[in-house]
Amino acid sequence: MPVTEDVQRVARAMLKDFEALMSAIVDRVWQTVPPYSTLLLERGDLADRIRENIHNVMVCLLEDRDPNPEELARCARNGERRALQGVSHAALIQSFRIAERTLSEEYTGWCSRMQVRPSHARAGRVTMIEMLDRLELAMLNAYTAMQQQISASNLLTEPTLFSRLAIGSPIDAAEVEELARVLGLEDTDQTRFVAVAASLAGDADPAAIERVRHHLVFRLTSATGATTLSGTVHIDAGPIALLALAWPGSSADIVPVVEQAIAETALRDPVRAAVGEPRLGLAQLNMSCRQAIQTLEIVDDTEPRRAVRYVDTLLEVLAERENNLLRELRARYLAPLGADLEETLRCYLDTSLSLAATATALHLHKNTVMYRLRRIEELSGVDLHDPRDIARVVLALDAS
Template sequence: MRLRDVLEHPGVPLPVLAGHGELDRPVARNAYTTDLLDPARYLAGGEVVLTGMMWRREPADSEVFVAALAGAGVAALGAGEALLGPVPADLVDACRRHRLPLFAVPAEVSFRDVTDRIDTVLWAEREAGAVAARNRRRGLVARLAAGADLAEVWPTDGAWVLSCTGRIIVGGPLGGRAASGPPAGPLGGRATSGALGGRAAAGRTVGSPATGGGLTEADRVSPAASALGAKLAAAFLRADTLPARCRIDGREFHLDAPTLTPTLGGRFIACAGDGTALDELVELAALDAARHERARQVEARLADRLLAALAANADPIETSAALNACGLPTTGPHTVVVASFDTTGPAGFGESARILGRDRAVSPKLHGDAAAIVEEMVAQAGAAVVAADGTLVTAVIAGTGVLAPLRETARRMTSVLRSARVTAGVSEPATNVIGLATALAQARHAHDYALEREGRVSVVGCDELASHDLLLAGVPRAVRQAFAERLLAPLRAYDSSHNADLLRTLQTFLACDGSWTRCASAMHLHVNTLRYRIRRIADLTGRDLDSFADRVDLFLALRAAS
């Protein structure tokens, strides 16, 4: 509402005495009546102040009074003439100096009449705005129901749908200069419309086809956008309840989601500014999620069929049909990822976590879904189908270059939850359908190997492992430990009682490819001393280190024990 709307409202005229060029000022609040000389502490800004001028003892008081009003950001001043007569010139001059609109309230007009006039105009404008908002919401809902994509009805600025890692799903550039083409998230993923439910289906096709793998420069965003997205995601996951509000880099954001509490692996809405549109945006997101639920159920069944075909090493024609049904290309390359997400660490969800360099508390109500988490991890890698199989989640991705983005996304997730651990194995690219079954086996073995590693992020690529590591990863842990113990236990026992350093001698000898001279030099021993130790190792283990087969046994025992 503008000040002009109040002054021009039907009724007794309210003469304007100062600020004729300021009549288009917005009036955001109801009238406030005061006769205090300095009422600034009671003012919020945007209101019309009415006064009977009882505060005026001398002309200089007008400057004090008007300066206080101008500093508080009021919209205008109305001076009543019922008690003290016409408005004095010093008050008019003070209002002109401070560019504060001043109007007179004639004796026959009460302050109640002026207040009612302001209330009437405000109510009419708010009602018109509410009607327009309802009509707009109905129109947006109708467009979604008619098949429009969520991105088509989403605001172009000031609101975003983000993933739990801060990747933009829907919305314009989050910060810094945007790359050309569709908006991209902090990790480089294209902005697309997606369902916003808290729990992902067991199988789901995500992303868009990528034939070359990796990401082009046009897909990347500024570091400022990446940092802001990560901070918003951390604030979302810290929230105990929704909606939540946070202030980041001097900007205020309102956060909400279709779920009642933050969901790890889910998506959320961030709205900059006052958040007045947040409810409407959440409603759109929830409708979009409901619209996609039936498709998710179908995709889950298709993903399970593809995984079953790969596990059974099915006929290439059957595998190609399963790929095609999931929306993946039937020609390579494809990459397979097998992952698990463990949140059973000692810290627990409610413990303090180190987030963005400061101690923050992660919401104790935070929960997540392994399939949804892995879906987010592979979202930027290209077209992918994600299927859950017990505690493991398998993703088949059309493209290559998966390893580095996967590690980065896993790092982002575990930076929020101190107790979480992400473990994943990545296959070598399968150039054709026939190689997909082998790729699945490679990813599973790499995942088994990753489980043995330390750290909260253990993502292992098949090409990073030597062939014997993959072989050992496919052997049950108990079998590996028993094999290593049978060969190495006598050496440990002898070292413990004689301090003979036989175990380290064996490791160094094999690392030197059985070279007596190099091994003796590395251990600072005489060659005869080294020969004595090697004979003792042979006696205790029953293995001849001159035999290649026996050397392999001892080498694998050392690797299995490490």
């Protein structure tokens, strides 16, 4: 039955007074469902999710239409998020029922005040509840799928194994055979494996890292079709999630998959990720794990929700490993220059050896830049036209 005009007027009025409606619903859910107030959830986060669902329902009622795929997808992501946050299935259903009852009471009150014909009001209420039920079903289906994946990822969690992989220990033959069975692979010697490490951008909370791990296992498995092993390991900076999966492509190919996963709103906290190089054979997985971790340790200033490859940070990794060598490079090539010449050299290299771009960036005349570059070559002994000398200077600058 089409939504009548008088019911549409009620929907329009309720949307205009939406904040009061939201306050009534959120207050009742927060106070009535114990898990919400006892879990590490923010009231604002709960309000945002309820707001989205109730707003969808009222807009659909006003426009006399069903929830569209985008609205259902947002509701599904909300279900995934609740699963990751540890909200129970019973609490999820109870919160929906309380929101439904409160919305129904508010709607009935508005219909009475606006003198809506009783038969129209009843039909509008039925339509409104049907819309809310569709959103609830989308959320519960996604919640259930995420819960199943969390259970599966717990079965595939290898804390002892990943703790050893994190420090570069090899996998012995017996472990290779067992992991091959778990992963459903017959020939692990000819299969390439890649490791992904992830951490929170801020202070690392073990419970939050676990949510990150579950989320990434679900997303990587869904996107690649490969079983994903995972574990939480501790490094100097705190706990991180470490994952491993069979991957036939390059590290560049998996970066977009990882970035899409860590960019999703189901992860409330900004996440950084690093990707090791794929290694042939499960016995070589430790190398990819170490690469991912080493990369993660040196990308603290990387923009959150980005994934960085090990091969893109080789200079930084070398700088981290070879402190004595880099001290010698700094002393040999940078110490004689002074601040102004070092700034000029850094800018010249950052602008791909462009004289004009360096002059513009430093607000200098091109002749001044040319003079400074000659002085740099004289004082440091480098030839800025020799790729090998440039590589040495880049290392020295990167470590300074």
